[in-house]
Amino acid sequence: xxxxxxxxxxxxxGNLSALILAGPWTLEALAAATRTFLPALHPRTRAALxxxxxxxxxxxxxxxxxxxxxxxxxSRFFKPPHDRRVAAVLEPPRFAPSPPFVGLPIPxxxxxxxxxxxxxxxxxxxxxxxxxxxxxxxxEPRFQNYTYTIISKRNGKPRLLEAPKxxxxxxxxxILHEILAAIPVHRCAHGFVSGRSSLTGxxxxxxxxxxxxxDLSQFFPTIGLPRIHGLFRSLGYPYDxxxxxxxxxxxxxxxxxIQRLQADSRSQSLHGEPHLPQGAPTSPALANLLAWTLDRxxxxxxxxxxxNYTRYADDLAFSGDxxxxxxxxxxxxxxxxxxxxxxxVLNPAKTRIMSQAKPQRVTGLMVNDHINVARRDFDxxxxxxxxxxxxxxxxxxxxxxxxxxxxxDGRITWVEQVNWQRGAKLRRLFDRINxxxxxxxxx
Numbered sequence: 104x105x106x107x108x109x110x111x112x113x114x115x116x117g118n119l120s121a122l123i124l125a126g127p128w129t130l131e132a133l134a135a136a137t138r139t140f141l142p143a144l145h146p147r148t149r150a151a152l153x154x155x156x157x158x159x160x161x162x163x164x165x166x167x168x169x170x171x172x173x174x175x176x177x178s179r180f181f182k183p184p185h186d187r188r189v190a191a192v193l194e195p196p197r198f199a200p201s202p203p204f205v206g207l208p209i210p211x212x213x214x215x216x217x218x219x220x221x222x223x224x225x226x227x228x229x230x231x232x233x234x235x236x237x238x239x240x241x242x243e244p245r246f247q248n249y250t251y252t253i254i255s256k257r258n259g260k261p262r263l264l265e266a267p268k269x270x271x272x273x274x275x276x277x278i279l280h281e282i283l284a285a286i287p288v289h290r291c292a293h294g295f296v297s298g299r300s301s302l303t304g305x306x307x308x309x310x311x312x313x314x315x316x317x318d319l320s321q322f323f324p325t326i327g328l329p330r331i332h333g334l335f336r337s338l339g340y341p342y343d344x345x346x347x348x349x350x351x352x353x354x355x356x357x358x359x360x361i362q363r364l365q366a367d368s369r370s371q372s373l374h375g376e377p378h379l380p381q382g383a384p385t386s387p388a389l390a391n392l393l394a395w396t397l398d399r400x401x402x403x404x405x406x407x408x409x410x411n412y413t414r415y416a417d418d419l420a421f422s423g424d425x426x427x428x429x430x431x432x433x434x435x436x437x438x439x440x441x442x443x444x445x446x447x448v449l450n451p452a453k454t455r456i457m458s459q460a461k462p463q464r465v466t467g468l469m470v471n472d473h474i475n476v477a478r479r480d481f482d483x484x485x486x487x488x489x490x491x492x493x494x495x496x497x498x499x500x501x502x503x504x505x506x507x508x509x510x511x512d513g514r515i516t517w518v519e520q521v522n523w524q525r526g527a528k529l530r531r532l533f534d535r536i537n538x539x540x541x542x543x544x545x546x
Contacts, residue, residue, distance in 0.1 A: 115140075115183035116175035120168050123156070124342040125196065128165040130157055144182060152180035165342070200339030207285045207338070215343050222274055232271050233350030234377075249380065251360045263364050265354055265380035274351055275385045282338070282348075283388040289398035293466075294415040295387035301466035302474065302520060304413040304420065309470045311411070311422035314463045315431060317438065318453035322417035323381045323390060324373035325447055328353050330393050331379070352385045353377040369448075387416065397445040404441060408434050413465075420465045431456060468521060476521050481529075484514055488532035496536055508538055 119140045126132045133153045141149065152175075159166040159174055166174075175181045198211040212218045219229050232248060248271045252264040267275055288296055293304030308314050319325070328349055335345035356364075356374035364370070379386040398414055405412035408430060410423035419438070427434070435454070442449050457463040459471060469475045488511070491499050500507040515533055519526030 112176055112181075112183060113172070116172045116181065117168075119175060119181075120171040123171065124165055124168055127336070128157075128160050130154075133157055141183060143184070148180050148182065152178060155180065168342075196341040196343070198339045198341070201337045204286070204338050209282045209285050209338060212340055212344050214341070215347060218344050218347055222277065224274075229347055232274060233347040234353070234355070247354075247357065249354055249382075251356075252382075253360075253364060261364055261366070262381070263356070263360070263374070264382040265356065266382035267380070267384075271351065272384065275383055278348060278351060279385050279388055283385060283392065286338075286392055288388075288391045289395050289402070291398045291402050291413050292391045292394070292415075293413055294418075295391060301415050301468065304415045305465040305468040305470050305474055307411050307413050308420055308422035308463070308465045309474055310472055311463075311470070312425045312459055313428035313431065314420065314422040314455075314457045314465060314470060315435070316421075316453075316455045316457075316465060317419040317435075318450040319417040319419065319442070320448045320450040321370055321373055322447070323379040323386055324370065326379045326390055326393055327373075328377035330446075331389060334389070334392060350377075352379065352383065352389060354380040354383075390416070394445075394447075397441065397447065400441045400445070401438065404434075404437055410434070415466045418466060422465075422470075428458070474521055476518050476525060481518065481525055484511075484518070485529060485532065487511070488529060488536070491536045492532065496538060 119137065122140060123133055123136045126136060130153065133156055134149070137144070137149055137153055137156075144152070155178060156171065156174065159170060165171070196213045198213045200207065210221055212221060215226065215229060219226055222229070224232065234248070248268050249265045250268065252266070253261050254264060256262050266272075284297075293299040293301065331352055332345050332349040335348045336342070338345075340348060355377055358375075361371050361374050364374070366374070379389055394414065398412075401414075401419065402412050405421055405423075408423065408427055410421050410427045413420050421434070421438075439449055455464075462469060462477070463471045464477065467477065467480070469477050487499050491511075496507055496511075504510045511533060515526060515529045518529055
């Protein structure tokens with residue numbers, strides 16, 4: 104093949120790739136684009152070409168433009184005419200939301216140039232901050248846009264916090280406030296939603312005969328780049344813009360950090376791929392939006408069983424009357440099936456079935472007869488305040504909290520919202536703490 108023929112082949116491959124990536128990544132869309140671009144190609148040859156291209160993707164997530172062009176150039180099924188230039192059929196990139204998202208007050212960004220201008224960044228900075236040039240988890244942490252902290256959960260197991268550095272964090276906050284906040288979440292989601300909280304979620308389950316709570320394992324890491332990219336595409340953003348937006352909101356954990364985490368094989372695998380970082384401002388909102396179908400199906404399942412359903416981040420809660428209590432075994436299996444089909448995994452060790460005869464807790468609150476703070480939690484906080492008065496607040500800040508006063512004040516405010524009488528007792532103790540020097544109360 105001569106130089107001119109190769110040039111035309113590369114040119115045609117680039118145009119077909121751009122046409123395909125401007126639309127959804129489905130077999131039907133690939134077939135339609137290929138038929139439009141190469142109408143003279145034999146149907147069997149075109150079908151083989153489409154199947155080969157579709158195999159490059161991952162579920163509903165397309166390959167990169169570079170990978171698709173390379174495949175086309177070397178594919179024996181790609182046969183553009185070489186005796187004349189192939190007519191360009193590309194439309195300029197455009198912002199085109201899917202029907203559920205039409206009319207949302209979100210920025211119209213048709214090109215990466217529009218995105219760079221909106222964020223006040225250069226194109227090179229977009230590439231660096233969105234991680235498009237990342238090659239995997241082998242990068243050293245010091246070359247990343249994140250800081251990594253491993254803390255211990257209450258059960259002693261490690262938890263990885265991946266916090267964006269200031270520049271990326273500012274971009275994520277803008278994406279959160281100007282794009283994600285405009286999208287409604289399911290009414291059963293109570294975590295990280297304006298006007299809802301763990302208190303509103305717990306109120307749904309008060310004074311019920313039985314309460315069952317379940318936990319989604321590795322909730323944030325389970326949500327990978329394909330789902331996030333698909334959400335931004337549905338909002339109307341072209342492929343390249345959606346790729347950058349998804350890149351801003353995901354991370355590949357460096358191998359050195361994964362090794363320090365000493366996690367199981369599933370956790371290592373999830374962290375080794377682009378995923379939602381626990382510590383980014385955008386992660387809770389994206390998780391809520393991408394769990395919408397899960398919430399819809401579980402809400403429908405609960406209604407069919409005469410039960411209530413709420414989700415607070417990775418905590419699922421169901422409750423109902425005595426007839427519902429008799430069907431818990433069958434109902435739990437149905438929940439597990441829905442969770443698996445939606446791409447999540449339950450942690451069986453954290454499943455709790457609580458009758459009225461036992462303490463019923465939802466998102467840390469007691470719901471047996473009415474909403475209340477657990478007695479053990481109240482007593483622990485009261486003891487901490489007493490010790491702050493006697494020995495000084497520094498003696499109780501065992502986790503080196505940077506603003507221990509505000510931390511305690513927030514915990515008391517929370518109790519006041521749930522039970523004002525208990526909250527008032529804690530507030531009186533808090534007001535006696537000597538914060539000026541950290542010295543104990545002289546009285």
